[in-house]
Amino acid sequence: MTIGMFLDRDGVINEVLSHRVKFVNKPEDFYLLDGVGEAIKLFNEEGFKVFVVTNQGGIGLGFMEEMALQNVHKKMQDDLAVYGAEIDHIAYCPHKPHAKCACRKPKPQMITDLAKKYDIDLEKSYMIGDREPDIEAGKEAGTQTILVGDRKERQADADMYFPDLLAAAQWICNLRKTRSVFY
Structure with missing residues (x-):
């Protein structure tokens, strides 16, 4: 089985609610956060599968079309390619907030579906x-x-906290290297 890195998009990979952009509804609204290309490249080099799992309620609410989302994701992949970084699969929930669908986070369906498709060991992911x-x-x-980030959501019961994706990636990759010395 393979280890997966499941990444939210807005606020983890790209800017949102920043001085430049409020929401990402078109490619010109998409800006990679600092260190993201390097972080995903580290995951790629370690052999992890990298997935984006993102709620995109703007589609259900009529703020954007699915084709516009595809264009945003193409820009994301193109921007990451500059760093030699690749996403293995992008999953998104197009439904409205509060639609009570099975795929919208906090429900786990996007993650579990990708885990089945790619034979991912969820406990190690x-x-x-x-x-x-x-x-x-x-x-x-x-x-x-x-x-990750500084949105002051410390009430979220995460296992770990880091300022950004690059810090998390460096810690995960260093931990993996340290553990391999002992096994």
Whole structure:
């Protein structure tokens, strides 16, 4: 079985609610956060599968079309490619907030479906997010959880906290190397 890195998108990979952008509804609204390309490249080099699992309620609410979301995701992949970083799969929930669908975080369906498809060992995998629903979804799926960022969501019961994705990636990769010395 393989280890997976399940990453929320907005606030983990790209800016949201920043001075430049409120919501990411078109490619020109998409800005990688500092260190994200390097972080995902580290995960790729360690042989982890990297997944994006993102709620995109703007589709259900009519703020954007699915084609626009595909264009945003193409820009994300193009921006990451500059660093030699790759995402293995992008899963998204297009439903409205409060739709009570099975795929919207904090429900774990996006994570569990990807785990089945890619033969992922959830107990050794991580869900990395910037909000409580990300952490709840990861816990429900059986992953380890990491809260990143400075949105003051410390009430989220994450297993670990880091300032950003790069710090989390460096810690995970260093831990893996340290453990391999002893096994």
